[in-house]
Amino acid sequence: GASAQEQVKIGMLQGFTGPTESLVKPMALGGELAIKEVSDSGLLLGGREVVSVRGDSTCIDAAAATAAADRLVTSDGVHGINGATCSGATTAILNNVVRANGIVMISPSATSPALSEIEDDGYFFRTAPSDARQGQIIAEILDRRGIKSAALTYTNNDYGKGLADAIQAAYEAKGGKITAVAAHEDGKADYSAEIGTLASAGGEVLIVAGYLDQGGKGIIQASLDTGAFDKFVLPDGMVGEALTDNFGDMLDGSIGTNPGTDSPGASMLAELASGKGFKGDDPYVPEAYDASALLLLAMQSAGSTDSAVYKDHILKVANAPGEKIYPGELAKALQILADGGDIDYVGGTALELIEPGESAGSFRETEIKGGKWETEMYH
Amino acid sequence: MSFLSATGMTGGYGGSDILHDCTITVEKGEIAVVVGPNGAGKSTAMKAVFGMLNLREGSVVLDGKDITNLAPQERVPEGMGFVPQNRNVFVSMTVEENLDMGAFIRKDDKIEETKQQIFDLFPILGEKRNQPAGELSGGQRQQVAVGRALMTQPKLLMLDEPTAGVSPIVMDELFDKIVEVARTGVAILMVEQNARQALEIADHGFVLVQGRNRFTDTGEALLANEEVRRSFLGG
Amino acid sequence: MEILNALALFTNFVVVPATAYGAQLALGALGVTLIFGILRFANFAHGELMSFGTMITILVTWFLQNMGVSIAPFPTALLALPIGILAAISMALVMDRMVFRFYRKQRSNPIVFAIVSVGVMFLIAGIIRIVIGPADQSFADGERFIIGAIDSRRALGLDEGIAIKQSQLITVVVTAIVVAWLFWFLQKTRSGKAMRAYSDDEDLALLSGINPERVVMICWIIAAALAAIAGTLYGLDKTYKPFIFLQILLPIFAATILGGIGQPVGAILGAFIVAFSEVTVTYAFKKFLTYLGPTDWAPDGLVQLLSTDYKFAVSFIILVAVLLIRPTGIIRGKVI
Amino acid sequence: MCLVLIAIGFLQSWNVAFGIFNLCVISAVMALGVNMQWGYAGLFNVGVMGFTALGGLTAVLVSMPPVGEAWAAAGGDIALSLLSLAGTIIAVIYARRFVHPALKLPVTLVLLLAGYFLIGVFFGPATDAIESIDPALSGYLGGAGLPVLVAWPLAGLVAAGGGWLIGRIALGLRADYLAIATLGISEIIIAIIKYEEWLSRGVKNVTGIPRPVPYEVDLIESEWFISLANFFGASEISDAASLFVKLCYAVLFVIVLAIIMWFAERALKSPWGRMMRAIRDNRDAAAAMGKDVKRRHLQTFVLGCAVCGVAGAMLTTLDGQLTPTSYIPLRYTFLIWVMVILGGSGNNWGSILGGFIIWFLWVEAEPFGNWFMSTITAPLGEGSELAQHLVAGAAYMRYLMMGAILLIVMRFAPKGLIPEATNRSTAMTRSS
Amino acid sequence: MIRVENIAKNFGGIQAVDGVSLSIEKGSITGLIGPNGAGKTTLFNIIAGVFPPSSGKIFLDDEDVTHLEPHELFHKGLLRTFQIAHEFSTLSVLDNLMVVPGNQPGEQLRHSWFNYSRVKEIEAQNYERALEVIDFLEIDHIKHELAGNLSGGQKKLLELGRTMMVEPKIVFLDEVGAGVNRTLLNTIATSIKRLNEERGYTFCLIEHDMDFIASLCDPVIVMAEGKVLTEGTIEEVKNNEEVIEAYLGTGRKHERKVPS
Numbered sequence A: 001g002a003s004a005q006e007q008v009k010i011g012m013l014q015g016f017t018g019p020t021e022s023l024v025k026p027m028a029l030g031g032e033l034a035i036k037e038v039s040d041s042g043l044l045l046g047g048r049e050v051v052s053v054r055g056d057s058t059c060i061d062a063a064a065a066t067a068a069a070d071r072l073v074t075s076d077g078v079h080g081i082n083g084a085t086c087s088g089a090t091t092a093i094l095n096n097v098v099r100a101n102g103i104v105m106i107s108p109s110a111t112s113p114a115l116s117e118i119e120d121d122g123y124f125f126r127t128a129p130s131d132a133r134q135g136q137i138i139a140e141i142l143d144r145r146g147i148k149s150a151a152l153t154y155t156n157n158d159y160g161k162g163l164a165d166a167i168q169a170a171y172e173a174k175g176g177k178i179t180a181v182a183a184h185e186d187g188k189a190d191y192s193a194e195i196g197t198l199a200s201a202g203g204e205v206l207i208v209a210g211y212l213d214q215g216g217k218g219i220i221q222a223s224l225d226t227g228a229f230d231k232f233v234l235p236d237g238m239v240g241e242a243l244t245d246n247f248g249d250m251l252d253g254s255i256g257t258n259p260g261t262d263s264p265g266a267s268m269l270a271e272l273a274s275g276k277g278f279k280g281d282d283p284y285v286p287e288a289y290d291a292s293a294l295l296l297l298a299m300q301s302a303g304s305t306d307s308a309v310y311k312d313h314i315l316k317v318a319n320a321p322g323e324k325i326y327p328g329e330l331a332k333a334l335q336i337l338a339d340g341g342d343i344d345y346v347g348g349t350a351l352e353l354i355e356p357g358e359s360a361g362s363f364r365e366t367e368i369k370g371g372k373w374e375t376e377m378y379h
Numbered sequence B: 001m002s003f004l005s006a007t008g009m010t011g012g013y014g015g016s017d018i019l020h021d022c023t024i025t026v027e028k029g030e031i032a033v034v035v036g037p038n039g040a041g042k043s044t045a046m047k048a049v050f051g052m053l054n055l056r057e058g059s060v061v062l063d064g065k066d067i068t069n070l071a072p073q074e075r076v077p078e079g080m081g082f083v084p085q086n087r088n089v090f091v092s093m094t095v096e097e098n099l100d101m102g103a104f105i106r107k108d109d110k111i112e113e114t115k116q117q118i119f120d121l122f123p124i125l126g127e128k129r130n131q132p133a134g135e136l137s138g139g140q141r142q143q144v145a146v147g148r149a150l151m152t153q154p155k156l157l158m159l160d161e162p163t164a165g166v167s168p169i170v171m172d173e174l175f176d177k178i179v180e181v182a183r184t185g186v187a188i189l190m191v192e193q194n195a196r197q198a199l200e201i202a203d204h205g206f207v208l209v210q211g212r213n214r215f216t217d218t219g220e221a222l223l224a225n226e227e228v229r230r231s232f233l234g235g
Numbered sequence C: 001m002e003i004l005n006a007l008a009l010f011t012n013f014v015v016v017p018a019t020a021y022g023a024q025l026a027l028g029a030l031g032v033t034l035i036f037g038i039l040r041f042a043n044f045a046h047g048e049l050m051s052f053g054t055m056i057t058i059l060v061t062w063f064l065q066n067m068g069v070s071i072a073p074f075p076t077a078l079l080a081l082p083i084g085i086l087a088a089i090s091m092a093l094v095m096d097r098m099v100f101r102f103y104r105k106q107r108s109n110p111i112v113f114a115i116v117s118v119g120v121m122f123l124i125a126g127i128i129r130i131v132i133g134p135a136d137q138s139f140a141d142g143e144r145f146i147i148g149a150i151d152s153r154r155a156l157g158l159d160e161g162i163a164i165k166q167s168q169l170i171t172v173v174v175t176a177i178v179v180a181w182l183f184w185f186l187q188k189t190r191s192g193k194a195m196r197a198y199s200d201d202e203d204l205a206l207l208s209g210i211n212p213e214r215v216v217m218i219c220w221i222i223a224a225a226l227a228a229i230a231g232t233l234y235g236l237d238k239t240y241k242p243f244i245f246l247q248i249l250l251p252i253f254a255a256t257i258l259g260g261i262g263q264p265v266g267a268i269l270g271a272f273i274v275a276f277s278e279v280t281v282t283y284a285f286k287k288f289l290t291y292l293g294p295t296d297w298a299p300d301g302l303v304q305l306l307s308t309d310y311k312f313a314v315s316f317i318i319l320v321a322v323l324l325i326r327p328t329g330i331i332r333g334k335v336i
Numbered sequence D: 001m002c003l004v005l006i007a008i009g010f011l012q013s014w015n016v017a018f019g020i021f022n023l024c025v026i027s028a029v030m031a032l033g034v035n036m037q038w039g040y041a042g043l044f045n046v047g048v049m050g051f052t053a054l055g056g057l058t059a060v061l062v063s064m065p066p067v068g069e070a071w072a073a074a075g076g077d078i079a080l081s082l083l084s085l086a087g088t089i090i091a092v093i094y095a096r097r098f099v100h101p102a103l104k105l106p107v108t109l110v111l112l113l114a115g116y117f118l119i120g121v122f123f124g125p126a127t128d129a130i131e132s133i134d135p136a137l138s139g140y141l142g143g144a145g146l147p148v149l150v151a152w153p154l155a156g157l158v159a160a161g162g163g164w165l166i167g168r169i170a171l172g173l174r175a176d177y178l179a180i181a182t183l184g185i186s187e188i189i190i191a192i193i194k195y196e197e198w199l200s201r202g203v204k205n206v207t208g209i210p211r212p213v214p215y216e217v218d219l220i221e222s223e224w225f226i227s228l229a230n231f232f233g234a235s236e237i238s239d240a241a242s243l244f245v246k247l248c249y250a251v252l253f254v255i256v257l258a259i260i261m262w263f264a265e266r267a268l269k270s271p272w273g274r275m276m277r278a279i280r281d282n283r284d285a286a287a288a289m290g291k292d293v294k295r296r297h298l299q300t301f302v303l304g305c306a307v308c309g310v311a312g313a314m315l316t317t318l319d320g321q322l323t324p325t326s327y328i329p330l331r332y333t334f335l336i337w338v339m340v341i342l343g344g345s346g347n348n349w350g351s352i353l354g355g356f357i358i359w360f361l362w363v364e365a366e367p368f369g370n371w372f373m374s375t376i377t378a379p380l381g382e383g384s385e386l387a388q389h390l391v392a393g394a395a396y397m398r399y400l401m402m403g404a405i406l407l408i409v410m411r412f413a414p415k416g417l418i419p420e421a422t423n424r425s426t427a428m429t430r431s432s
Numbered sequence E: 001m002i003r004v005e006n007i008a009k010n011f012g013g014i015q016a017v018d019g020v021s022l023s024i025e026k027g028s029i030t031g032l033i034g035p036n037g038a039g040k041t042t043l044f045n046i047i048a049g050v051f052p053p054s055s056g057k058i059f060l061d062d063e064d065v066t067h068l069e070p071h072e073l074f075h076k077g078l079l080r081t082f083q084i085a086h087e088f089s090t091l092s093v094l095d096n097l098m099v100v101p102g103n104q105p106g107e108q109l110r111h112s113w114f115n116y117s118r119v120k121e122i123e124a125q126n127y128e129r130a131l132e133v134i135d136f137l138e139i140d141h142i143k144h145e146l147a148g149n150l151s152g153g154q155k156k157l158l159e160l161g162r163t164m165m166v167e168p169k170i171v172f173l174d175e176v177g178a179g180v181n182r183t184l185l186n187t188i189a190t191s192i193k194r195l196n197e198e199r200g201y202t203f204c205l206i207e208h209d210m211d212f213i214a215s216l217c218d219p220v221i222v223m224a225e226g227k228v229l230t231e232g233t234i235e236e237v238k239n240n241e242e243v244i245e246a247y248l249g250t251g252r253k254h255e256r257k258v259p260s
């Protein structure tokens, strides 16, 4: 019967070691959650089993990332890749493996604006929005709230830099003033120097385009300790329970933005994840879940595990028209597709793919109140 | 049995053997001198006695106790003191600290006294007591090294070319001091290239050639031996 | 008033953080310098040793917190620290026994030791990540601030406040005590002298009756204890994160060498120079000058000597400059 | 080693095997560079990363197409700031030659400061202008648009130039100090590449560097390749294409390695190598025997740096992109050192072997870790928490494995796998 | 040949050499003696360019060489040995000698790479010469041994052997005799004399063995406490009261030890 058929393999190519190792752990579990859900449903392509094959893209070592991707594709024979984590590694893999071998890759977290423009032969997608979009959203929020000046610090990589550029450009276009921009390196022992500079420049808020358990956290810690800033604007990389758990109500009044909608997907995923040893609403976990789901749903829709075939079905399953699909409803979706119906995958991130294959980016604006992230509105 | 009797020592540094059935003995209160051409294995023999060499054969017995299998640092408390030929001072420590290290295993309270005696013997060391030994001249270092060994107050004092590079006047005093130390009942074993002066004060002499005992006799007899004089003492 | 404000500002953003950071580096550098000085190799595993000691401390802290034990207002971790220290010591001794001793017997080149220590580094790093995972852990409890920015503003009656954290004070105090003790230990005690003698010349140390294995053991014990203390205090002040310990090695090594290898006092000095240079040279004096200048006047630019981007470059430039003028470090250290 | 790679070829895939092989060759070249410095001359260079990055930067500057608008917008200003830089340097040199010795330092400082501000006048606006041109896509000056192969020798020259500058400053220092100085300087080089966006696009990375070999997409469509693939009986044309590309790289890399190896071996086996060993053993004595220790050190340092630079350019070419954040000491300095020591310092063949083994382990540790963890946790059962915890930690087996293997190899070959031949006289004297 | 004018050297407060002026005549074998710490080695080091003097000047054949580096002095024909042996420990004895000759084309990379035959040719010549030296020093059996493994005296011989690999104008020997067997030392003395007479080498040597000095040196310069104490023939020096007191020791002690 069905079980005798060949397994469907999804490459879980994430930065397991290196500077994003802690972010990646729940992401991978999120991605694998969707895989398991599909596999258990027994509905994919007539009941084929789906397994995840992990590969370490290390985040910063382009060579090792390429080697790992190569192995996944040519040796393990995966049918699609969920990854890579960081924009740099993603670009390397895209150029050297994805295009070379013609395999679909969906990154849950590579958000660099440059990836929108890159030549991908139609094989690359991402469930995260480009940072260019987020920059505009943040500028709008600041403008609406009447904040006239802000200091800006970013984690010094393509993500941080790209996002910072986007924020600065958008904010200044709206007449805001960026008093100072200072990069910070992740994983450093001390951030007093950066905070000293930013504090000296002043500004009503500090925008921290960083990672919540990396330098971004160090920056906030140092600001609070010295009293340099007490209000922060926190883009996606900074939004997470870990931050409020750590600082409690000291961050009250700070504003956060992250991809999200008022669709119930995120909380549904959080519920699914509870008890599985990770948090469903940690950064990029919904994106990772959605990436896996998309890959598999597109295969189902195309009736094939051949990348060249199912790559053209990704946009179709992701967008309207069709029945809305939330986390945990993958079985239903598979059934609809098998019956020849249409679906509109919403998933954990209220996914809406726009050309050239990336999330449109609806964003959620939150404010920290009483040490909790409270949703203000959606953009 | 002699106070120190190292008998039948055979061994080397891992390659071929350097010592071949070499025997060296010293009595309490006596001075034994080892002479021989360069590379004969004199220093190697000293190291063997001190346990810094793996012997394939032979034994070292000190004061009736077999110490063949003791590690060098364990031989120090047994009463052995050694001044090696090269690298014989702690270069980064001051002269005084060097002497203190000599007294490392001593537990008595006479340490200051001994130190004073050493300063009397080598006045230059007193002057330079706070200078790192690495900054001393060649001869001064040699004096520090000997002083350090004397600080141990050993029962057996082993000196590998203590007079190399010291000026004649210091050499004379050194030999005097060695005689004096020997009179207090310490056994002294030394290697010397200033062989004539050394044999002069020696009770026993060993001539080593290519790791083997060639001549063994009293100091006087060796000095008188024409062949020894010509081949090893420079005529 | 304005001058006082300027001073308070400077203290708050430069003096206090740099002092605390300096003290943290110093504790790490002490351990490195000890191994460097006595066992004569650059121990790349020191960061992971810090990490390991801290990890155990954290695990014990969690246990204690679960049991409801606390020593408020002090962090519970201080209570758990002795166990962390013991764990680090055991780890160090096991590693020495299984790894380093062999090369000591072989009289390998220091660089071989350094490379082997990279191996040990990998090994411990792997163990740590498998046990506690790669994520961030915060385990600080107890009172956070001795004086907060807002309180001090009120107390001093100034616009600028000075904030001092408890963990900062503990770190500085502990560092001072440890340095004084270490200095005394090395200069005055028998074991300390034996260690210095051993570091100078192993063979000769044997001839003085010094037991080399004992010296090595003491050396590891002190270094590992220092590592556990350093890691824990660092974790209390910031958070614990396994990845950071590789990063922190660089400034620690810089401090060690700057101060003079094998010199405890030098390590401290080096650490503070690194810390202060990083913070001061890249400090933007804009606000500071605004206070000092005439009312309503403010400089246009940030008045910054060098962008913070290059902050660590500063300490290295200083390092190279110092070494060119004084090739043995500030306090004359060993040249290996 | 080759056997192992062949085994990988059969067990995993030929693509993987050649992917690993290519990086092994690059690693071997880097290891050769380090070996020249450490093995020949005892120079403790821990700044390998910096020179590799310089090589990578050169590859970008040579091969990327120039960004016309950027040049138009700020080319003049950049040229002016370069001119003022040159002017400052010349002024300082002249001033130092002619002023009174006591005034040297203050005059130098004043001139430097003046130069700093002068350069700033042109430089600041120029970089701002360049960086604001379409930041998401370009925002830098671009390169010269030449074939990337030209960059390889040039990268050697650039890295050699960097090495020369650094050597002039730092080679006066003794071993450990040189180490930390080079470590710091390499971090500074990386920082410059990271922050000087007008030059290198900084952390936004340069991607899509033109290749010296054909693109897979073109291959798949070309007649001759399809027939070639059919001839070899390839099942998947895309697999065959990517294999073919890797093979092309492999050939290029091996040629470079062979050339460098020939020069290195010849130098080492000649009186030059003997002299270098003499200097390494005892520089005071070597100086007394008429050897110009400083110059020789500088020479070897520069040579080693050049080799690392070439390797850096090769690596960037292979990756097709320059990612400054990927340059971390662990990967580009320590791993290379491990290769050199493990292979046997002072021995060129050892370095090559070390390069192969370590890179191989670095890559293969990962699948092995996954396999290992799932095997040992298998008896624990699906639901076991310990098993879950362990499986989640599988990725970190890479650290554990690297550590364990390094320690084991070093244990059984403490002088490296192919130790330096020291117990004999040099080759030439033996034969005569 | 060598003229030293008013050389002084100060090590952070310690006055090691304190205003020494002396000259060494071409073709002479000059002895330099003096108590331990008199500053003899320091003076050698200054002349050989290891460190610069605090003040004073040095002339080699009337050329000011005060601030030249050691390797430059080597090429001007000035050679020195070290009191504490400075062998190249991972090179064989043979290679230790073959390293010495200056201007070896093989030490230039361009020759090694592109002109190998010439390298080989010179190498063969040096090889012959090294074998002769090895023969002379009676160390044939250890010529392939690593220099680091030699005995103390053998290392000293190697130091001397190096000076015989080239044709120097002047050789400074710092206690070559210390630790060398007296019989061999006599041979060395003979050969120094021969090199001096037949090839015209100039020697300046530090030694504490008075017999060795007596058999070779004229004149003898005595240093003490960083200054020149006296200068003259060996007989004059031996009978100088100050020298006896500071250096040689009383004749009485000496007589008691040396057999008549």
Ligand SMILES: Nc1ncnc2c1ncn2[C@@H]1O[C@H](COP(=O)(O)OP(=O)(O)OP(=O)(O)O)[C@@H](O)[C@H]1O
Residues within 6 Å of the ligand: B135, B136, B137, B138, B139, B140, B165, E011, E014, E015, E016, E034, E035, E036, E037, E038, E039, E040, E041, E042, E043, E083
């Ligand atoms: N690097 C140094 N730092 C400080 N003092 C030094 C240094 N080198 C030598 N000295 C001092 O200078 C003095 C002269 O030393 P030097 O080595 O020249 O003596 P010497 O005449 O060669 O003695 P010897 O016959 O014992 O070799 C000594 O007192 C020594 O302590």
Ligand SMILES: Nc1ncnc2c1ncn2[C@@H]1O[C@H](COP(=O)(O)OP(=O)(O)OP(=O)(O)O)[C@@H](O)[C@H]1O
Residues within 6 Å of the ligand: B013, B018, B036, B037, B038, B039, B040, B041, B042, B043, B044, B045, B085, E142, E145, E148, E149, E150, E151, E152, E153, E154, E179
């Ligand atoms: N560490 C070592 N490894 C290998 N061989 C060695 C080592 N040390 C000495 N030898 C060899 O052992 C032999 C004897 O050396 P040893 O040092 O005992 O001679 P010695 O009699 O003390 O000579 P000298 O009077 O010159 O000091 C020499 O041929 C030497 O080459």
Ligand SMILES: CC(C)C[C@H](N)C(=O)O
Residues within 6 Å of the ligand: A020, A023, A085, A086, A087, A088, A109, A110, A111, A112, A157, A158, A159, A284
């Ligand atoms: C998970 C994050 C580290 C990834 C980041 N958004 C990037 O593009 O690099």
Ligand SMILES: [Mg+2]
Residues within 6 Å of the ligand: B042, B043, B044, B085, B160, E151, E152, E153
């Ligand atoms: Mg000897």
Ligand SMILES: [Mg+2]
Residues within 6 Å of the ligand: B137, B138, B139, E040, E041, E042, E083
């Ligand atoms: Mg001397």
